Structure formats: structure tokens, C-alpha cells
Amino acid sequence: MAEGRLFVTGTGPGKTDYTAPAALEAIKNADFICGYTPYVDAVNEYISPDAEVFTNGMTGETERVEKAVEAAQAGRNVALVCGGDASLYSLASLVYEKTANTDIIEVIPGITAALSASARLGAPVADDLAIISMSDLLTPWEVIKKRIDAVNAGDFVCAVYNPRSRKRTEQIEHALRVFASRGNLACGYVRNSHRYGETMWAGRLSELNTEDLDMSTVLIIGCKKTIIKNGKLVTPRGYTDKYGE
Amino acid sequence: MAEGRLFVTGTGPGKTDYTAPAALEAIKNADFICGYTPYVDAVNEYISPDAEVFTNGMTGETERVEKAVEAAQAGRNVALVCGGDASLYSLASLVYEKTANTDIIEVIPGITAALSASARLGAPVADDLAIISMSDLLTPWEVIKKRIDAVNAGDFVCAVYNPRSRKRTEQIEHALRVFASRGNLACGYVRNSHRYGETMWAGRLSELNTEDLDMSTVLIIGCKKTIIKNGKLVTPRGYTDKYGE
Numbered sequence: 001m002a003e004g005r006l007f008v009t010g011t012g013p014g015k016t017d018y019t020a021p022a023a024l025e026a027i028k029n030a031d032f033i034c035g036y037t038p039y040v041d042a043v044n045e046y047i048s049p050d051a052e053v054f055t056n057g058m059t060g061e062t063e064r065v066e067k068a069v070e071a072a073q074a075g076r077n078v079a080l081v082c083g084g085d086a087s088l089y090s091l092a093s094l095v096y097e098k099t100a101n102t103d104i105i106e107v108i109p110g111i112t113a114a115l116s117a118s119a120r121l122g123a124p125v126a127d128d129l130a131i132i133s134m135s136d137l138l139t140p141w142e143v144i145k146k147r148i149d150a151v152n153a154g155d156f157v158c159a160v161y162n163p164r165s166r167k168r169t170e171q172i173e174h175a176l177r178v179f180a181s182r183g184n185l186a187c188g189y190v191r192n193s194h195r196y197g198e199t200m201w202a203g204r205l206s207e208l209n210t211e212d213l214d215m216s217t218v219l220i221i222g223c224k225k226t227i228i229k230n231g232k233l234v235t236p237r238g239y240t241d242k243y244g245e
Numbered sequence: 246m247a248e249g250r251l252f253v254t255g256t257g258p259g260k261t262d263y264t265a266p267a268a269l270e271a272i273k274n275a276d277f278i279c280g281y282t283p284y285v286d287a288v289n290e291y292i293s294p295d296a297e298v299f300t301n302g303m304t305g306e307t308e309r310v311e312k313a314v315e316a317a318q319a320g321r322n323v324a325l326v327c328g329g330d331a332s333l334y335s336l337a338s339l340v341y342e343k344t345a346n347t348d349i350i351e352v353i354p355g356i357t358a359a360l361s362a363s364a365r366l367g368a369p370v371a372d373d374l375a376i377i378s379m380s381d382l383l384t385p386w387e388v389i390k391k392r393i394d395a396v397n398a399g400d401f402v403c404a405v406y407n408p409r410s411r412k413r414t415e416q417i418e419h420a421l422r423v424f425a426s427r428g429n430l431a432c433g434y435v436r437n438s439h440r441y442g443e444t445m446w447a448g449r450l451s452e453l454n455t456e457d458l459d460m461s462t463v464l465i466i467g468c469k470k471t472i473i474k475n476g477k478l479v480t481p482r483g484y485t486d487k488y489g490e
Contacts, residue, residue, distance in 0.1 A: 151395065
């Protein structure tokens with residue numbers, strides 16, 4: 001039996017205004033759709049009425065991927081619907097792990113939350129960038145701690161995903177204590193960036209209330225040169241230094 | 246006189262299939278379009294025939310931004326067209342620096358080259374990620390070196406932008422020597438990712454020919470756990486460790 005295609009699609013921050021047309025096209029043409037319920041709901045209008053849809057909840061990642069792989073191997077045209085980018089803190093790598101004939105896979109990238117949040121906060125992400133997650137579900141805390149130290153040593157602008165959950169509150173406090181060694185850095189967060197119910201804040205590390213952070217929030221910590229202008233975070237790239245002003 | 250709006254639009258890797266509809270909409274509605282010539286050419290079909298278009302070449306960034314800001318301040322509806330994301334190694338921060346009333350600015354994020362290249366190479370970018378540029382035009386080499394060391398210490402998957410130009414060849418050699426201390430890491434590059442003339446390669450650090458790298462190439466160096474499967478780079482996220490197999 002001929003194998004189908006397996007499109008791993010990143011749908012961006014949430015509204016399809018920010019989803020690549022290539023991802024929407026793959027979703028439209030799929031006869032089997034698979035994904036986390038809220039991500040699939042967000043692209044509902046693009047799903048063919050004839051498509052079969054499988055959705056599940058958090059921690060259902062492995063089952064979701066297995067369903068998608070099986071369907072593609074059975075000759076179906078599959079779209080696995082991921083939020084944000086299709087790879088970054090997402091499912092593309094698990095799809096590669098679970099698929100024998102990887103030629104059937106096509107990953108369609110998306111706008112990741114760091115860049116969505118940066119756009120809302122001004123332009124804190126302007127050059128070299130580190131992206132880290134505070135979730136120790138899949139990455140040991142020792143590794144995360146090592147990376148926090150590395151980000152700090154490199155004076156990277158840093159986007160923090162999954163900064164805090166109801167049960168996991170200490171990790172972000174540790175990270176912020178480390179980052180504070182560089183000074184009272186400019187920082188900001190966006191909850192539900194580019195989605196319904198979006199809220200945001202920008203200020204200095206000392207003013208940040210970590211109780212405002214949750215799993216729908218991306219926190220951006222500036223580097224030493226990041227400034228605040230009219231309430232927006234801006235990391236100058238150096239054009240004005242270089243070419244006068 | 247009422248001020249206009251200034252949309253700083255990231256158009257993604259190059260083909261409009263990968264450009265957010267929100268960016269295409271801003272371009273369509275603009276009466277003044279401003280950008281680097283190849284980026285504006287790529288969205289040509291979306292530009293209104295009535296719009297005024299200003300394009301220039303490399304090193305014209307400051308002039309481009311000043312034209313855009315002036316036009317918006319004069320009441321026009323402006324789209325500044327940027328490749329990739331609108332902020333990351335791009336112009337949004339300079340726009341914020343040059344604009345007095347920053348309320349007129351809206352940054353529309355885009356798919357950045359690290360994620361475009363990752364999608365083509367498999368799924369090397371799967372969790373924590375560092376993005377660095379080898380260009381020392383705006384960032385001092387001492388800062389870049391410090392960040393190379395930090396990336397290495399944190400065992401980050403690393404996307405390297407602007408890895409090598411005709412005149413700048415030593416920086417990437419230095420970075421690769423540093424990264425080799427972690428072993429013969431899996432790595433790969435994509436030239437013209439998701440664009441016409443796309444080429445790519447994946448293998449091990451020891452097999453990488455740096456003469457293949459240029460300013461249109463993104464190089465991705467895996468972390469210690471990145472594997473090569475059927476010629477694709479895959480960084481397992483840990484689902485198979487965690488939930489058995």
C-alpha cells in the first residue's frame with residue numbers, strides 16, 4: 001500500500017492571521033487531522049468536512065503522534081496540528097522518532113511565541129537570542145540550571161517559555177536571581193500573545209511579579225543594552241552607534 | 246496632521262506561502278512601501294499599484310527606516326518589508342529608536358530562518374535554542390566569542406546566522422573549534438531555505454566544509470543528544486524516555 005504524507009504544521013501564536021498559508025493549505029487538504037484540542041479548534045474553519053479528526057489533551061503527545069504516523073503509513077494525507085512552530089517545544093522530533101520511512105514527513109514551520117511576544121512588547125529580540133523553558137517535565141532541572149547560567153554568562157536576550165505553573169514556582173525565581181547579577185534588566189511578558197485575552201507588561205526585573213506568570217505566558221528578559229522607551233522594550237542593534245546620530 | 250501607521254512586517258523565509266496573512270494584509274493596505282530590494286520583490290504581487298515604493302540595498306538600513314518613519318509621521322500608511330522575522334536581526338528595534346510617537350508602530354512577526362532551516366533538516370530545533378550571528382558588523386567580536394562559549398557551556402542546539410562571508414571566514418572556524426569540545430556533533434545547513442535554489446546538507450562536525458557556508462546559509466549545530474536518522478537531524482525531546490517505549 002502506498003504511504004500518504006504527514007505534514008507537521010506549526011500554526012503560530014493562535015489566530016490564523018499569523019499562520020503561514022502553507023500550513024493552512026496542508027490542513028485544508030488533509031483527510032486525517034490530529035492535534036491538541038485547542039490548536040485544532042483554532043484552525044477549524046480550514047478543516048475539510050470529510051476529514052477525520054482526532055484530538056486529545058495535554059500529555060497526549062505520544063498518542064497523537066502515533067495516530068498521525070499510523071494514518072500516514074496507511075496511505076492517508078495527514079496534518080498534525082501544532083501551536084507555534086512545529087518543532088520548537090513541539091512534536092516534529094517525536095514524529096521523526098516514531099516514523100520508519102521519514103520521507104513521508106514534511107515539517108511546516110511557524111511563528112514561535114518568542115517572536116510573537118517580542119513583537120507585542122516592542123523589539124526586545126533584535127539580535128542574538130536564547131530560548132529556554134522552565135518546564136522540567138522532559139528536561140532535567142540540572143540541565144535547565146546549566147542553561148540559565150550560560151544565558152547569563154553570554155548576556156543573551158532570553159525568552160522563557162512555560163515560566164511558571166501552579167505546581168512549579170521555584171524554577172523561575174532561581175532564573176531571575178541569576179539574571180539579576182547583570183543588573184536591574186528590562187523585561188516584559190505577554191500572556192496569550194496574538195490571541196484572545198492578550199495581556200502584557202514591561203518594566204524592570206525588580207518590578208516583575210512572578211505570580212503574574214503562567215503556562216500561557218512568555219517572559220522576555222533583555223540583555224544589558226535593552227532599554228525601555230515609552231513603555232516598550234527595545235534592544236538597539238547598533239546602527240546608531242555605527243553610522244552616527 | 247494625523248500620523249499614519251507604521252507596520253514593520255516580517256515576511257518569513259522568502260516565499261509568501263510562509264508569510265503570515267497579517268503581514269500580507271499590511272503590505273496590501275500600505276500606500277508607502279519601504280524595504281531591501283529582494284524582500285520587496287518577493288511580495289510584489291501584494292503591493293497596491295497606487296502605493297509609492299522605496300527600495301535600497303545592503304547597508305541602506307538606516308535610510309530605509311528613516312523614510313518609513315517620515316512617511317508614517319506625515320500621515321501615510323506604511324509597510325516596512327523585512328525578511329524573516331521583523332525584529333530578529335532585522336529593523337523593528339531601529340524603528341523604535343527613530344520614532345518619537347511609538348504608538349504608531351505595529352510589529353508583525355515572521356518565521357525566522359532558524360525554524361525554516363530546522364524544518365528542512367528534520368527536527369534539530371526541538372527544545373532550548375540559542376541563535377547567534379557570526380557578523381561582527383554591529384556586534385563586537387569579543388561579545389560574539391563570549392556567546393559562543395556560553396552556547397557551548399549550556400549544550401544548546403545553536404542556529405548560526407550569517408556564518409561566513411567572502412571576507413569574514415575565521416569567526417565560524419573559531420566557533421566550530423569551540424563546539425567540537427562537546428564531540429563530533431550532528432549538524433547541518435540550508436542555503437536559501439524555503440526559497441528558490443534551496444540546497445542543504447546534514448552530517449557531523451568533522452565532515453562540515455565551511456567553504457559551503459555563505460550569508461544565505463543558516464547552520465544548525467545540534468546538542469549532544471541530537472541524532473541523525475535517515476539523513477535528517479533529530480533532537481529527541483524526551484517523550485520516549487519518559488513515557489517508555
